[in-house]
Amino acid sequence: VVSAGLLVGSGDDATVVERHAPMVTSVDAVVEGVHFRIPPFTPAQAGAKALAVALSDLAAMGASAREAYVQLGLPERLDREALALADGIGEVAAREGVAIAGGDVSRSPSLFLAVTAVGSVEEASAAVRRDGARPGDALVITGEVGGAAAGLLVLERPELGAGIETVALDALRARQLEPRPRLGAGEALARAGASAMIDVSDGVAADAGHVARASRVGIAIEAERVPVQAGVAEIAAAAGLDPVELALGGGEDYELLASIPPDKVASAEEGLAGVGERLHVIGSVGAGTEVEVRQAGRRREIPGFDQLGARRAPSGPA
Amino acid sequence: VVSAGLLVGSGDDATVVERHAPMVTSVDAVVEGVHFRIPPFTPAQAGAKALAVALSDLAAMGASAREAYVQLGLPERLDREALALADGIGEVAAREGVAIAGGDVSRSPSLFLAVTAVGSVEEASAAVRRDGARPGDALVITGEVGGAAAGLLVLERPELGAGIETVALDALRARQLEPRPRLGAGEALARAGASAMIDVSDGVAADAGHVARASRVGIAIEAERVPVQAGVAEIAAAAGLDPVELALGGGEDYELLASIPPDKVASAEEGLAGVGERLHVIGSVGAGTEVEVRQAGRRREIPGFDQLGARRAPSGPA
Numbered sequence: 001v002v003s004a005g006l007l008v009g010s011g012d013d014a015t016v017v018e019r020h021a022p023m024v025t026s027v028d029a030v031v032e033g034v035h036f037r038i039p040p041f042t043p044a045q046a047g048a049k050a051l052a053v054a055l056s057d058l059a060a061m062g063a064s065a066r067e068a069y070v071q072l073g074l075p076e077r078l079d080r081e082a083l084a085l086a087d088g089i090g091e092v093a094a095r096e097g098v099a100i101a102g103g104d105v106s107r108s109p110s111l112f113l114a115v116t117a118v119g120s121v122e123e124a125s126a127a128v129r130r131d132g133a134r135p136g137d138a139l140v141i142t143g144e145v146g147g148a149a150a151g152l153l154v155l156e157r158p159e160l161g162a163g164i165e166t167v168a169l170d171a172l173r174a175r176q177l178e179p180r181p182r183l184g185a186g187e188a189l190a191r192a193g194a195s196a197m198i199d200v201s202d203g204v205a206a207d208a209g210h211v212a213r214a215s216r217v218g219i220a221i222e223a224e225r226v227p228v229q230a231g232v233a234e235i236a237a238a239a240g241l242d243p244v245e246l247a248l249g250g251g252e253d254y255e256l257l258a259s260i261p262p263d264k265v266a267s268a269e270e271g272l273a274g275v276g277e278r279l280h281v282i283g284s285v286g287a288g289t290e291v292e293v294r295q296a297g298r299r300r301e302i303p304g305f306d307q308l309g310a311r312r313a314p315s316g317p318a
Numbered sequence: 319v320v321s322a323g324l325l326v327g328s329g330d331d332a333t334v335v336e337r338h339a340p341m342v343t344s345v346d347a348v349v350e351g352v353h354f355r356i357p358p359f360t361p362a363q364a365g366a367k368a369l370a371v372a373l374s375d376l377a378a379m380g381a382s383a384r385e386a387y388v389q390l391g392l393p394e395r396l397d398r399e400a401l402a403l404a405d406g407i408g409e410v411a412a413r414e415g416v417a418i419a420g421g422d423v424s425r426s427p428s429l430f431l432a433v434t435a436v437g438s439v440e441e442a443s444a445a446v447r448r449d450g451a452r453p454g455d456a457l458v459i460t461g462e463v464g465g466a467a468a469g470l471l472v473l474e475r476p477e478l479g480a481g482i483e484t485v486a487l488d489a490l491r492a493r494q495l496e497p498r499p500r501l502g503a504g505e506a507l508a509r510a511g512a513s514a515m516i517d518v519s520d521g522v523a524a525d526a527g528h529v530a531r532a533s534r535v536g537i538a539i540e541a542e543r544v545p546v547q548a549g550v551a552e553i554a555a556a557a558g559l560d561p562v563e564l565a566l567g568g569g570e571d572y573e574l575l576a577s578i579p580p581d582k583v584a585s586a587e588e589g590l591a592g593v594g595e596r597l598h599v600i601g602s603v604g605a606g607t608e609v610e611v612r613q614a615g616r617r618r619e620i621p622g623f624d625q626l627g628a629r630r631a632p633s634g635p636a
Contacts, residue, residue: 007340007442011532013378013516014344014437016445019337022325025419026332027434029389031426060331071347071389071432101343104432108349112424114389114432116345119332124325127334198331214329 006067006099015102017067021120024127026057032111040155043081044088045177050113051092053201055181056254060199062128062190063119065183067101068093070115073108096183126190133196133215133259139283140194140265142185142255142272145204146236146243147229149250151176153239160238168231175229179254186256188271189279194258203251204282205302208291211259218288219259223248223295225282248293249302259285324385324417333420335385339438342445344375350429358473361399362406363495368431369410371519373499374572378517380446380508381437383501385419386411388433391426414501444508451514451533451577457601458512458583460503460574460590463522464554464561465547467568469494471557478556486549493547497572504574506589512576521569522600523620526609529577536606537577541566541613543600566611567620577603 005018030036030050038046051068058065070089074082082105093100098117121127151172154161161169182199189197196215198207204226212219228247236243260268265281272279293302323336348354348368356364369386376383388407392400400423411418416435439445469490472479479487500517507515514533516525522544530537546565554561578586583599590597611620 008379008445008447012447012449013375014342014381014435014445016379016439016442017341017343018442019339019341021337023335023337023341024332025335025385025387025434025436027387027389027420027422029391029422029424029432031391031424033427034425057331061326061334063332067343069343069345069434071345073347073349073391073430073432102345104345104347106347106349106430107352108430109351109428110426112391112426112430112432114347114391114422114430116343116387116434117332118343121334124334124336127326127332129326129330131330 006101009101017101019120021122022124022127024058024061024063024119024121026054026117027114028054028057029112029114041177043078043085047085047088047113048092049179050115051089052179052181053254054115054117055096055098055183056199058117058119059181059183059186060197060256062126062186062194062197063121064187065096065098065117065119067099067118068115069102070100070113071104073106073110073112075108075111078111096181128190128194128197130196130198130211130214133211133217133285135217135286137195137259137285138262138265138281139219139221139259139285140268140279141204141227141257141282142182142277142279144227144229145200145253145255146232146247146250147172147175148179148252149246150229150232150235153235160235164231164234172229172231172235175253179252181254182256182277184275185272185277188275189256189258189268192260192268192271193264194260194268197256197258200253200255200257201251204248204257205291205293206251207257212289212291216289218286219283219291220286221248221283221291221293223293225280227280244295245303324419327419335419337438339440340442340445342376342379342381342437342439344372344435346372346375347430347432359495361396361403365403365406365431366410367495367497368433369407370497370499371572372433372435373414373416373501374517376435376437377499377501377504378515378574380444380504380512380515381439382505383414383416383435383437385417386433386435387420388418388431389422391424391430393426393429396429414499446508446512446515448514448516448529448532451529451535451603453535453604455513455577455603456580456583456599457537457539457603458576458578458586458597459522459545459600460500460595460597462545462547463518463571463573464550464565464568465490465493466497466570467564468550468553471553478553482549482552490547490549490553493571497570499572500574500595502593503590503595506593507574507576507586510578510586510589511582512578512586515574515576518571518573518575519569522566522575523609523611524569525575530607530609534607536604537601537609538604539566539601539609539611541611543598545598562613563621
């Protein structure tokens, strides 16, 4: 994919890109052994996920993705996998219409991928920040959650998947190994008037906390309204966990969590339908400064999970 | 430093920057044990050099530097040095007028710094590429070279510095530990009409080779005309090396090497004087496809050095 505005590509000291709009930039680095392991990730999946996660941050701003720059730290033992890794990145770039405008490969004792994703918005005020949530707004989420955490559990302990349909199991594993940035949904939510937006990387509860703190508001989440991916409840039961913990504390689903005035929810739903995505109202923005998760009429705590599956302390910033 | 165009800073999913000019982007990653070691580098110097090297690529395009994004992979043993490292980056950013617009710290088994530097040019055609050198152009270089390689030798074998003035020794070590991007010089050379430009990271001979290949021209370098930093000859002699090898093969000086029509050399010299830098004509562009180094009227080979001081094979791409 070559971006229309790419004037000088890689091979020179730097890349030159024509840009006559506000530029939205996200940086994200992932490190083997910290953010992922090979296996269960293949090198191609590790590359693809690194780019997808950086693009997800652009989605969370309502930006349109344009270019990405990839810096790869490659240990000798993975030299033969370098092409597969680049292919994984290239596939996501092609699918999402992003140009890989520059890059750099370094020898490194451990594998890392540092991605810089660049997008644009029509005007700066169109970028949806974390700090715009207002009391009275609805809290909405795209797609379904819990799948990435359940997928990781199954990858680490395959016996947890006994008795679950293969299709559902494959989808759970793919949620963890091959997440997809919700770029179309992010643009649609921005157009519909989302007041704040974030991608679900740390977990719905923790990410709602980031919005609450930035916006200086309280957020109430109704656990029963949170859309949970098929198979998550079964994996949770097999692992002796509460499914709500996986759905709200699990993270890495890379769905979009947004606040939006209630009278704009219908047009947001329409916009999302236009890009093949579904929207769910899962709570509301109010006064206060905290995130409250309610289940069966009572308040409850949501412990978080880190990206290699260990349980974290309840809620709190990542 | 906050860039005038920085609309949403770090803390959100992404950064938003107002940009109504072609954008020039360079990515550069450095890895401990591969590109540098601590010591002799302090963490602050490692951070400062990572940013300086990325900015040097913008200088080599004739671009004006705007923002930088820094992704840090931090091993636990350096946790207490993280602030010093950030300070080193901040000092270079402040001195060069660059905003650190975003960043990311990851746990990593080994220290890495992946920097994305963003600059701009007034119009895309103003970016000076590697492929514009034409037969008849003069080959020019800013400042003096050889110091970074000699500085590394002295850091590794302090006895080589015996008998050299402290001021010169300090300057050699600083060339290696604290290189400076030639941003003002790069803009001045672009304005004066440089036809191709590159920064001296791999060594004058190897970097001239990059220009020759991209431009499909031959380049002749006259070794006697290459400006060599004070003390390089003495260090080379003490190490049993030819000073020309350090000056042309050493690399990491981060001076700018450019081709320019002969009738524009005088205005380039004036432009550089305006930013406190000096320009030297060290050769010429001609027909052919190779870099020829001439010394005492004869052609000679220049072996390269890698960034940790081991000798590389003669010339060739890095």
